[in-house]
Amino acid sequence: MAYVSCNGVVLKRTKVGDNDAILTVFTDNLGVIKVSAKGIKSLKNKSFAGASLFSYSYFTLRPAKDMYYLVSAELKMSFYNLSTNIERLAYATYIADITAYCFTENQAEPEALALLLNTFYLLANKSGDARQIKCVYELKLLYFSGIGIEAKVCLGCGAEKGLLYFTNEGGVLCASCHKKFPDSFKISQDAQKAIFYITNAENKKAFSFKVSERVLEELLYITEGFFTKYIDKKFYSLHYLNTILGKE
Numbered sequence: 220m221a222y223v224s225c226n227g228v229v230l231k232r233t234k235v236g237d238n239d240a241i242l243t244v245f246t247d248n249l250g251v252i253k254v255s256a257k258g259i260k261s262l263k264n265k266s267f268a269g270a271s272l273f274s275y276s277y278f279t280l281r282p283a284k285d286m287y288y289l290v291s292a293e294l295k296m297s298f299y300n301l302s303t304n305i306e307r308l309a310y311a312t313y314i315a316d317i318t319a320y321c322f323t324e325n326q327a328e329p330e331a332l333a334l335l336l337n338t339f340y341l342l343a344n345k346s347g348d349a350r351q352i353k354c355v356y357e358l359k360l361l362y363f364s365g366i367g368i369e370a371k372v373c374l375g376c377g378a379e380k381g382l383l384y385f386t387n388e389g390g391v392l393c394a395s396c397h398k399k400f401p402d403s404f405k406i407s408q409d410a411q412k413a414i415f416y417i418t419n420a421e422n423k424k425a426f427s428f429k430v431s432e433r434v435l436e437e438l439l440y441i442t443e444g445f446f447t448k449y450i451d452k453k454f455y456s457l458h459y460l461n462t463i464l465g466k467e
């Protein structure tokens with residue numbers, strides 16, 4: 220069978236025996252795929268760097284019945300710095316996990332891949348608050364999965380002002396509509412503005428906003444509740460991250 224090629228990020232590497240590994244790769248044109256990499260643990264393997272965790276590479280693959288086989292992986296961008304900081308590494312591992320969970324094979328998402336690369340870049344270069352990066356990525360990932368947030372007008376009546384409540388149904392609410400949504404809770408105007416900004420800004424611009432510590436705490440709370448409502452899975456990597464951060 221003919222080879223296929225793609226650009227992709229290695230989200231996960233599972234060891235198989237002494238020399239082999241199964242890679243989970245988020246690609247630009249094949250979605251999230253499994254790739255069997257034989258002899259990849261050897262430093263002499265020409266694809267050693269390209270197939271390492273969090274590498275962004277150009278892959279040549281041989282399709283088989285239930286997975287792909289690695290022919291070569293040429294490194295395009297390394298996020299090696301991620302492994303030098305335990306906290307940022309934990310963030311990246313969680314980000315990789317939720318990405319692998321939310322996308323499937325044959326689901327081409329080049330825009331989401333670009334966002335993931337920006338996210339890894341920011342984490343690897345210690346640029347920006349990692350908590351804020353996580354919020355933005357989670358909201359964007361939900362958006363790419365078809366779950367958006369209405370942050371401009373009230374979800375109940377379309378009012379444009381006084382949007383000081385939030386519901387996990389997916390949007391902001393005015394003071395009179397919030398009573399119709401039992402799960403709704405109060406948010407600040409700055410938090411509403413930040414959500415609006417994140418949901419409307421394109422790709423890497425979505426990360427570049429400044430909020431106070433108090434508003435960031437709000438954003439973390441809102442995003443966590445919203446994300447767990449729609450992504451019904453407990454990620455060990457999140458538990459690990461929270462342990463490192465002293466939250467669990």
Ligand SMILES: [Zn+2]
Nearest residue numbers: 373376393396
């Ligand atoms: Zn309303």
